[in-house]
Amino acid sequence: MTVLAGASADTLWATSLRRWNTICWVLFAAMAAGIVSQGRPGERYGALALLGCAVLSYALLDRFPGNPVVRPHGYLMVLVLALGGLAYLRSSYASLFMVTLPHYWMFGRTPRISMGFLGLAAVATLLGSWLQQGGWTAEFLGETIVGTLIVVAVGALIGLWAHSVVEQSTERARLIEELEQTQAQLSEAHQRQGAADERERLAREIHDTLAQGFASIVVLAEAARAQIAADPARSAQQLRSIESTARENLAEARELVGAGGQPGGVAAGSVAVTLRRILDRFAEDTGLAVHAELADLDCDQQTRIALLRCTQESLANVRKHARASTVGVVLARRPYAVELEITDDGAGFAVEESRGFGLDGMRKRTAELGGRLTVTSSVGDGTRVLAMIPATIAQETSEEGSA
Template sequence: MDLRPQSGDRLQAGRLHRSYDVVWVLLGLGPPVIAVSDQPDATKYGSLALLAVLALCYATVRKASPYTFLCVLVLVLGAMSYELGGGAAMFIVSLPHFWILARSPRHAIAFSGAAAAFTLVGGTVRRGWDAEFLTGNVVSTLIGYAAGVLLGLWMHRVLGQRDERARRLSAELETTRLRLAEAYQRQGAAEERERLAREIHDTLAQGFASIIVLAEASRAGIGDDPGRSARQLLSIERTARENLAEARVLVGAAPQSGVAAGSVARTLRRTLDRFTEDTGLAVNADLPDIECDQQTRIALLRCTQESLANVRKHAAATTVGVVLARHPDGVELEITDDGRGFVPGPSQGFGLDGMRKRLAELGGELTVTSSLGDGTRLLAVIPTNDQV
């Protein structure tokens, strides 16, 4: 295992390495410089030259070519041990280099073992096998090497366990991320299907239902009232064109919304005029020209279209009332009819549920009040942008 710092620990490891650099310079290079100061010139200048080469390699090639520096370090430790008659202290202080720079414990053990051997050989060649050397540098070097190997292997195990935990955690996080991405994708697909279903119901389905009703009425009255049948056929053509435009919006071949820009009052007025023309029902409308954004205008139009479609299909009403108003809290749209009414329940059909969800997306709400024989009142409330 590579004992060099991983990405998550680089900052902390960098601080530790810089601290060790200071210790190594002070305790690894400093004492030999002091020790050779009173030696003969040949020994002094030779030792200083070796230390200078080591310091230069440390500054220039340690990061770019760590094994080159370790080879130089092994040779200099042996040479300094020869020059000083022993180099156990410098060897022990330099041991962390082998574990920091080597790419595996095997390489660290090999390099530090070579450094211990060169240190022992250098001192032995210089001093021979006297008792002081054996009990001092030799024992210290061997103990230092053994302790360095044990400590290095222990650190390797600790770091290995940490890295293994980090890998497992990373794998778990990646698995969780993928699951979340899949969940978001499924949720997005479900929301898109729901949006398309709502748009199709509010536009194409309502248009086709209107076309069917008008076609049946036109066919029934084509002999008795050709003029009315002609108007109904014209309304069928107009509705079909609108459905075609809405279909292009749904498949992305036209700008989104499918609703031309303009005043919400004029937009609702055109819808109500079409409803009166197609059904013959009386519509009492109070539509002041209020300002609202495009999304609010579309929501109000879709609520009006759905409500009128329900009146046409289910209410058997004679009169419809539509009131648009602006209040401090937002915009309100009230649609009433004098039809047969119904008993509101938890599930009131896709149309009402679609209206609620459309309004909820804008922070609004829908209230439906009805009872059998007393007609129906629908109130849509959409807060203005500064109230959302």
């Protein structure tokens, strides 16, 4: 889009320049024809020859703009010489200098060059008039010099003003183009960042729901296979847990697909009730002692999801790595935050060396809600996970939802 805008601006400028150039040539031709028609035959032929040189030089420049031999400055030099020659043929020809003023600014590459050719044209015209009038006559001093200097001054002022306007317009167009490019780059960067954030969020949802469910199924299936002969009742119970987890995974998958990857499968209501159900299932599947103190909190949906996912991830880590015998879970509302604390008496680990996706996902979940996650552990001393979410955020969001 920026390229098209720049091309349109260039086309518009070229069209305006061509129109202005046409007007200059029409005026030039009209004045030249009128002056030539009044001259003597010898003057006419000389004037027509000089005008023809100027016209031919311009025609070559217009026909071959990219040719290194045909240059704008060459045309301006021919024009200067033609004006001097015309002024030498007849003093009235000096008035043609006035209608050629725009060409010095249109074809001069810089204001200094334009002013230089403007000065050369003035000198050539004055010199031709001086020779034609026979020296320093009263007419030359009183009319020709004064008139030419006035024309030069007016032409210089108008040219400098026009050049300043064009320069400002060019700078403005450049700034607009840079702004459009920057906006396009920012838009692309935002799109890439949005896509990356969406992939990361979807990966976190899959990890915290489907992947954890599949991990539970694998652990339960291995335990059931190992105990199927020695403890059929226990194996049957584990098979029922496998079936229940598989159904929950299927529901989670349908929720994720149906909601476009948005978190689902978490019903509204008391988070304590949902946590109690998760803890009961965990105790039944693992045989570990679970001690829970769960306050009956009314949280918004995002806070509820964060608390449940942190609990599920922590319990999954206990199941896979901790080799613990007891797990404690405390959910409470403090004056400044909602707190979820999960502890175990397992093997522990070095927190600074942990590179797990689960811990990182829990930290990001709490951070997105303005909270933070603290993990305290050391080898042989168990693990403590503390998630804190600002109570004001949870309360405000809940009130907006109820309103």
